[in-house]
Amino acid sequence: MSDSPSKSTSGTANDPNAAAHPRAATIFDESNTEVVAAYSQALAAAAEAGGPAALDDVLDELAAVQAEVFEKSPSFTALLNSPLVQPSEKDDLLRRAFEGKLSVVALNTLRVMNRHGRIGLFAAVVAEAASIRDRRRNRRAVVVRTAVPLEGPLLDAVRARLAVLLQADPIVRCEVDASLLGGLVVQVGDLVYDASLRGRLEQLRHRLIEGKTHEIQSRRDHFSHSA
């Protein structure tokens, strides 16, 4: 799983190939969820000790490290993951590369994970720590899919309505899917609320097939017998 390109779901928003390739994303390596949970909780707690803003800063820094360093220079990542290199050498490397450029908590996170040989889980830990932060601040990630791009006051209205319905601060990510025809589909976590035109037509089709086949059949039989 981990060897497939880490194409995150956010990339599908305006991707013209999104519909053609429904194979959206590999989500996570489910074999290490407990380790990831332990590291992310520790990271969130350590960063939050410096205040709520510090947590945001640390997570931003670490996300930047992931996006700008680890993803852009695979050879560096490979070096950090390599068992041939001594952890102490890697530690030196990390210190030289990031000391002074990252906050103490962020750098220590990298170093601790390196010392325990868990640097491979870095991306997952950062993502999980961000979701811990969102949960604590009552933020909910919401995906809104529409047939046409949602902009301006309409998007604000949707956001406001979601805030009331979810009793939380929605972090809205918009996706455009022309096949919806109209209306919108809202996904909060695993739950999908489908109020799209396509969904409604599908419902109608389903109801006609399921509910009325028998009726049509019996009427047809009735007519064929009486004829």
Place this chain on the structure above:
Amino acid sequence: MKFRADEITSVIQREIEHFEAEVARTEVGLVLNVGDGIALVHGLSGVMAGEMVLFENGVRGLAFNLEEASVGVIILGDFTTIHEGEKVTATGKLLRVPVGEALVGRVVNPLGEPIDNKGPVITQFSRLVESVAPGIVDRQPVDEPMQTGIKAIDSMTPIGRGQRELIIGDRKTGKTAIAIDTILNQKGTGVICVYVAIAQKESTTAGLVDVLHRYGAMDYTIVVAAGASDPAPLQYIAPYAGCSMAEYFMYEKGMPTLCVYDDLSKQAVAYRELSLLLRRPPGREAFPGDIFYAHSRLLERSAKLANKYVIVPAATSESETIDEKSGVNGKVYLGVPGAEEAKHELESHYKEGHKIAKTTTSGGSLTALPLIETLEGEVSAYIPTNVISITDGQIYLQPDLFFAGVRPAVDVGISVSRVGGKAQIPAMKKVAGGLRLDLAAFRELEAFAQLGTELDKATQMQLDRGRRMVELLKQPQYGPLHVADQVCVIYAGSEGWLDEVPVKEVQRWESEFLDFLRNHKAAFRDKLIAEKKLSDPIVTELKAVLGEFKQRYKSATSPAEALASKPKPVPAGA
């Protein structure tokens, strides 16, 4: 077929006019990995165990393993078109199959979808694939016979309606033949049969459906087929689905049903496959820990349901539908204690013009005939011992007997039916009483006689009788016999009417006698069928019939040769 298109249009138009779409709330997940009929899904956090889920390609799945961060789903269909990252939708429903009269005469897959090219199955009823077996109060003891039409079984290991009788034996010993003969014998008895083919060759199943068609058995039979090339999840759910289809007739119609699971060892193998793929811990022979439960919960669904009684006006005719609301006092009396209570109530409150009647939808039954294939006669393997302990008896088939020409190759010595004589008509109980003991004594003597010792006349007689009885219990495939015919034939054998017929001719004698009985003595046969017991007048008449036939019967060999054909002729006066 004539029908008016505008009628259909009007139905659709009305539906569209009254259509109110609701915001559909569904739960989704994403496929993490997929293969071998198993998918691992991330998300679906609120899914139930056993809930049906839907993949993007329209294939259904069953949530099987609920883990902390993922859900293990078994895929009931083509898994090759499911890809990583695809959406999986929870349906909020447990797996159901279509049931009803529309399925009778059809060949369907374990999801109830037709595979016989005869158009869609149109029915408004469905049942859960996994349902709870009826409890103690809903059942009544098994006492009605389920005639297999096979002499060796109906006489010595009788099966009752609602019983679970295991058919066990090596490959190619005629296990399926017994099950098929039993289905053929249900013609005209009102029993609905379900034949579940699990992991069998499609050609075998096609041949079998053809046989059922030729003998007119498809009129009351449903065939549920999960072929050898179908994915393991389909093979695994096939018996449960077949059972649900039979349950409809048992619960809703009060009808007797027969379910053949051919065979459960293959189903166990399919379940082992998907359990191992789902990383459930393997146990003995690598079967999962709940393999016993998989079979026991299936077989426990076979039952003889308790009768329900209501008090109705005496004028109510027998043919009228009586349901639970037909009672004059609104009460329903359940089972044997209920019948007593109803009798008491009738006597104390409704003196005149009322009677007790059984509701037409109660008293249904589901008889199960599971099949188990053993390897080299090894009945102490894991799955055979499990199923032996679950069922109410077993019919052992022996390869040696089969190849010696004793077909059906039932080993009467170790085959048992724990329901026993209660599930026999009195006439059969009477003639079969000594049969098992006679045959056991014969086996013992036969071994002794092989030593070449000189035998006394009585022993020789017993040996000769035994040889003829063994010959008489042979029966060709697709030739089930009516119980009255069986009674007459076994009576003739055990009372010595065959003693003068050469052993080689016993089968010819039998078929000619049965022709004679059916064609010339139909009145007597009907009387026996109606009376069901060997009362003195019937016995007298039967003796007369046998005497008359004895006069008519012409042996192919002269009497002297007939004597010579005996293996060890005893000199006169010995």
